[in-house]
Amino acid sequence: MAIKSDVEKIKDAVSEEPTDEVKDVGEIKKSENEEPKLTDLPGIGPAVSAKLENAGVYDMMSLAVMTPAILSDAAGVSEAVARKAIQASRNILNLGFVDGTEYARKRESVNYITTGSKNFNDLLGGKGVESRSITEAFGAFGSGKTQVGLTLAVNVQLPVDKGGSNGKCVFIDTEGTFRPSRVKQIAETLGANPEKVLKNIFVARAFNSDHQILLLDKVSEMIRNGEPIKLLIIDSLTAHFRAEFSGRGQLADRQQKLNRYIHHLMKIAETHNLAVYVTNQVMANPAQLFGDPTTAIGGHIVGHASTYRIYLRRSKQGSRVAKLIDSPNLPDNEIIFYVTEAGVVDEA
Ligand code: GTP
Numbered sequence: 193m194a195i196k197s198d199v200e201k202i203k204d205a206v207s208e209e210p211t212d213e214v215k216d217v218g219e220i221k222k223s224e225n226e227e228p229k230l231t232d233l234p235g236i237g238p239a240v241s242a243k244l245e246n247a248g249v250y251d252m253m254s255l256a257v258m259t260p261a262i263l264s265d266a267a268g269v270s271e272a273v274a275r276k277a278i279q280a281s282r283n284i285l286n287l288g289f290v291d292g293t294e295y296a297r298k299r300e301s302v303n304y305i306t307t308g309s310k311n312f313n314d315l316l317g318g319k320g321v322e323s324r325s326i327t328e329a330f331g332a333f334g335s336g337k338t339q340v341g342l343t344l345a346v347n348v349q350l351p352v353d354k355g356g357s358n359g360k361c362v363f364i365d366t367e368g369t370f371r372p373s374r375v376k377q378i379a380e381t382l383g384a385n386p387e388k389v390l391k392n393i394f395v396a397r398a399f400n401s402d403h404q405i406l407l408l409d410k411v412s413e414m415i416r417n418g419e420p421i422k423l424l425i426i427d428s429l430t431a432h433f434r435a436e437f438s439g440r441g442q443l444a445d446r447q448q449k450l451n452r453y454i455h456h457l458m459k460i461a462e463t464h465n466l467a468v469y470v471t472n473q474v475m476a477n478p479a480q481l482f483g484d485p486t487t488a489i490g491g492h493i494v495g496h497a498s499t500y501r502i503y504l505r506r507s508k509q510g511s512r513v514a515k516l517i518d519s520p521n522l523p524d525n526e527i528i529f530y531v532t533e534a535g536v537v538d539e540a
C-alpha cells in the first residue's frame with residue numbers, strides 16, 4: 193500500500209486550485225488515500241483488531257499515540273508485540289520529526305479565512321481561521337456561534353487578497369439552523385452575488401451522530417471529485433452526541449465516539465489543507481465557583497484537538513466578546529465584535 197509522505201500530501205494540497213485539473217488529481221488520490229488498517233500491523237490479527245475497536249481504537253493514528261503498556265492491556269497482547277505494532281504504525285504514518293524547511297513549507301501552504309472582524313482576526317493571530325486546524329467556538333445559546341459560521345461560509349469564497357480562500361464550504365447542520373436567507377443577506381452586504389454564494393455552500397442536515405459521522409466520508413469524496421472545499425463547518429459538533437449519550441454511565445462511550453470523530457476531522461483538515469470550524473454548547477459546571485460557570489461539552493478531548501478554542505458571550509449594548517482559550521502559540525486574550533446584517537463586524 194502506498195502511503196504518502198507529508199511532503200507529498202502538502203504538494204497535493206498546494207496544487208488544489210479550483211480548476212479542472214484538480215479533478216485528475218482528485219481521482220489519482222482515490223486509491224492512494226486508502227486508509228491503512230490496524231490488521232496491516234505485525235501482531236494485530238482480526239481478533240485483536242476487534243478487541244481494539246471495542247476499546248475505541250479504530251484507526252492507526254489512535255494506536256500510534258498509545259504507550260506499549262496501554263496497548264498491551266487493551267489488545268491482550270504482550271508488551272513486546274504492542275511495542276512493535278506501535279513502531280510499525282508510526283513508520284506507516286510517517287510520524288516523527290520534520291526538518292525546518294519541511295515545516296516551513298507546511299506553514300506556507302496554510303490559508304486563512306477572515307471572520308469579517310479585524311479584532312476577531314487579530315485574536316486568531318491576524319488573518320482569521322486557518323486551514324489544517326480546527327477552530328472551536330463554544331458559548332451559550334444566542335452567543336453568535338452559528339452567525340460566525342455563516343459569515344465564514346460566505347467569506348471563504350472571497351479571493352485570497354480579500355481575506356478568503358477562493359473555495360467552497362460544506363456546512364453540516366445538526367440543529368436545523370442553517371438559514372439560506374441569512375447567507376444571502378451577508379453576501380449582499382459584501383457586494384457578492386447572493387445566489388452564487390449560496391450555490392457554493394453544500395449543506396447537509398445530520399439527523400443523528402451516526403449520520404453526522406457518515407457525512408464526513410461524503411465530504412472526502414466530494415473533495416476527491418474535485419470540489420475545491422476550503423471550509424468545513426459542523427454546527428453543532430456535540431449536540432447529537434450529548435443527546436444520545438446522556439446517562440452518566442455513557443460518558444466514556446460518548447467521549448470515545450467524539451474522539452474518533454475529531455480525529456477524522458483533523459485528518460481531513462490536514463490532508464486537504466482546509467479549515468474546520470465547529471460549534472459547541474456549554475453546560476453549567478457546578479464545581480466552578482468563580483468566573484463564568486460554564487464548561488464546553490466533551491471536555492478535554494475536544495479542547496486538545498482544537499487548535500483554536502474561542503469562548504463567545506453576549507455583552508453590553510449588543511456587543512459580543514470572543515475570548516481565546518488555551519492556545520499553544522497565542523496569548524489568552526479577548527476582543528469585542530458585533531453581529532449585524534453584514535454578519536460578523538468590528539462595529540455596530
Ligand atoms: P445556539 O445555536 O442556540 O446555541 O446559539 P448560537 O451561538 O449559534 O447563536 P447565533 O449565532 O444563532 O446567534 C443568534 C443571534 O445573532 C441573535 O440573537 C441575534 O442577536 C444575532 N443575529 C442573527 N441574525 C441577525 C441579523 O440578521 N441581524 C442582526 N443584527 N443580528 C442577527
Ligand code: MG
Binds near residue numbers: 337
Ligand atoms: Mg447555533
